[in-house]
Amino acid sequence: QQQVRQSPQSLTVWEGETAILNCSYEDSTFDYFPWYHQFPGESPALLIAIRPVSNKKEDGRFTIFFNKREKKFSLHIADSQPGDSATYFCAASGASNNAGAKLTFGGGTRLTVRP
Amino acid sequence: NSKVIQTPRYLVKGQGQKAKMRCIPEKGHPVVFWYQQNKNNEFKFLINFQNQEVLQQIDMTEKRFSAECPSNSPCSLEIQSSEAGDSALYLCASSPQGGAYEQYFGPGTRLTVL
Secondary structure (H helix, E strand, O other), X not given: OOOEEEEOOEEEEEOOOOEEEEEEEOOOOEEEEEEEEXXXXXOOEEEEEEOXXXXXXXXXXXXXXXXXXXXXXXXXXXXXXXXXXEEEEEEEEEHHHHHHOOOEEOOOEEEEEEX | OOOOEEEOOEEEEOOOOOEEEEEEOOOXXXXXXXXXXXXXXXXXXXXXXXXXXXXXXXXXXXXXXXXXXXXXXXXXXXXXXXXXXXXXXXXXEEEOOOOOOOOEEOOOEEEEEO
């Protein structure tokens, strides 16, 4: 059972555009939603995260929009730069995972920013 | 930048051999997670610890995989008898507290089973 779905699988934008990556989840007990990016040959790095008490979280060019009713959240990357080209993963964790609070990951979006 | 240390970075084993990898969590982080990331970028949670105690583990970990986080020593994940399907990136992450909080990944150990 895939609990976190991510789309699109691949996204290409021009430098300066806003890239929009989408995720949805099924488990209503999830209460922590991070985004990671992963460059080739490296491990995932935490980018930004949100909890359902908020519907928006900003950090520089990166913004998470969260819709609890629809169980959806998205990452917006404003003014995309070629250096943002990477694979982005959304994830979720929460009380349903017992005390361990493991992350359940989406399938990833491969973002390419063309100069 | 994550301060989680993982060794070795690369590990090559034959089928049936043991494969052991280590992780030093970020200082002050009592919770440690192990994940497997396969070539299709799919993540699989393996096991996690709070201090030295196992919090949760999947069936795969209970059978061929063993893991521990002894006090004052690195955490470790060991595959008792490696199989070709175990070839993957093994990621250790640490978290500053239990529950649903941020997890920081180390660089990973890339295991290749020939």
